[in-house]
Amino acid sequence: MSEVRTRFAPSPTGYMHIGGMRTALFNWLWARHTGGKFILRIDDTDRQRNVEEALRPILAAFRWLDLGWDEGPEIGGPHGPYFQSQRGEIYQSAVQKLLVAKKAYRDFETPAEVQSQREAADKEKRPFISSRKSLELSDAEIERFVAESRPHVIRFLVPRGTTVALHDVVRGHVEWDASLIADPVIMRGDGTPLYNFATVVDDAAMEITHVIRAEEHLSNTPPQILMHQALGHTLPVFAHVPFVTAPGTTKKLSKREIKKYRENPKFRKMFEDADRVFPQIGLGSSETLNPIMVEYYEKIGFLPHAVFNSLARIGWSLDDRTEFMTRETIVENFTLERIVKNPAGLDPDKLYSFQTHWMGQLSVEDKVARVLPYLIQAELVGQSPDAAEREHVTRVVQALGERLKVASDILEARDFFVADDVLEYDEATFRKRMTREGTPERLRRFREQLASVEPFGPGPIEEAFRAFVDSEKIKPADLIHAVRVAVTGKSTGPGLFECLGLLGRQRSLNRIDRALSRLRP
């Protein structure tokens, strides 16, 4: 069997769609599984400015997930160029071939005419097919029109009366009646090709063996097959994989629905995280980066492999129980046959469970490395943290333990980094925990105990606390919450004695003093 060649063909839109990434991943996996090649081709037939800029986030997403391409932008390859905008001549010659063979024709009908035919068909409830009026023109007339530069497009002549059949690797046998298919425009008036045609020409020219793409392309497969046949190409294997749906819905995940997604109960948290985290690190908000973009996950601090693993499980499974898989395991076991037929939703909860798992596999040093850029960006540590700062970060990360799920969660622990006099308090918690009858007095007495704990570490602090609580004849809970809110400003976080140890004696005392002073009007 010849070498497997798969491709992903993004158009430069300025961001990488998470659903598209899943499809790209499947292409990459199949190439890697078979020892074949994965090609990146840029579909920029729609005249666009700033292709390079619009492509950058897409290539960055592939790099982030470490999905290397064997041919494509930046690296080239034997079947280049890999930008459709640079392949004009190739399309031109394919069109000529079809024109000469009378398998395509120049259509001089205006867009308005075609549009009204379409509407008429719609009204009469019959399928719209091309009028083919231009086919009645004599060769001489066509020549004259062309010489006059009369505006026209080139359409592919669909062979009516035939059946187009496809054996799709994931769908099985699918067929269409070609008589119901309108002649697709393959070239615009200005000589630029349309997607459906460019894809056919390029897939053949680049010797793509497997076209693995989302199910929404199933309906433009019949004309593509017809064109492949007209051009004398060997058909690639088609695998139409299910599209990715929005959380909790059965509808395709789409950037047009962003507004709705903000209200989606499953999605909402991700938008809220964006609005909390991104402003702190100078990356805008959920308006600039949202969870349908791969970049969102990178910037919120997901592990690439958590996203990789999670994406691989959307529409594919290894067996009846395996969830956590290394890249090697996935590559080794990935087959097209095990791709599921029905659409699968992106589930933020599940994504987080993958993230928690893989984050848990990281060493403290690795976590510190991932967390540091956030602290620097948020100016919670210096631009180039010194040894003492790094040591402090390490201790905080250690104390945080499994609470640190994504790297940006470190920003939730900002109370360990800010100065004592600017610590912010959660007012509801502060009121609840600090104002109880007798609490301030007890806190003051405990503060005096704390002042002489030696050494000032979690163990001795806890001992002192227990002893104090006993002597006061109260339960630990009667005081512990007050101490917590006094020194961290919050009701949640690592163990209190660890928190105190982390802050050190002086800062702990400062914070208790400050909390007490806030109580006096």
Next chain:
RNA sequence: GGCCCCAUCGUCUAGCCAGGUCUAGGACAUCGGAUUUUCGAUCCGAUAACGGGGGUUCAAAUCCCCCUGGGGUCACCA
């Protein structure tokens, strides 16, 4: 609306092709319990599904038909 695709717990899925071992398995979520100074994590447990109707068969989640429901797509976008 035409054409096409899809249908197992709330979600992602295993099982279906080669019918029995499926009183349908796993994971996420949810709810309980244990642990705990809070949160988180962890451990234990529970709830929870074959869309409906006909066939075929000794036997159907698995095969066939119909219905219903959901979705995709119908551009000189990709």
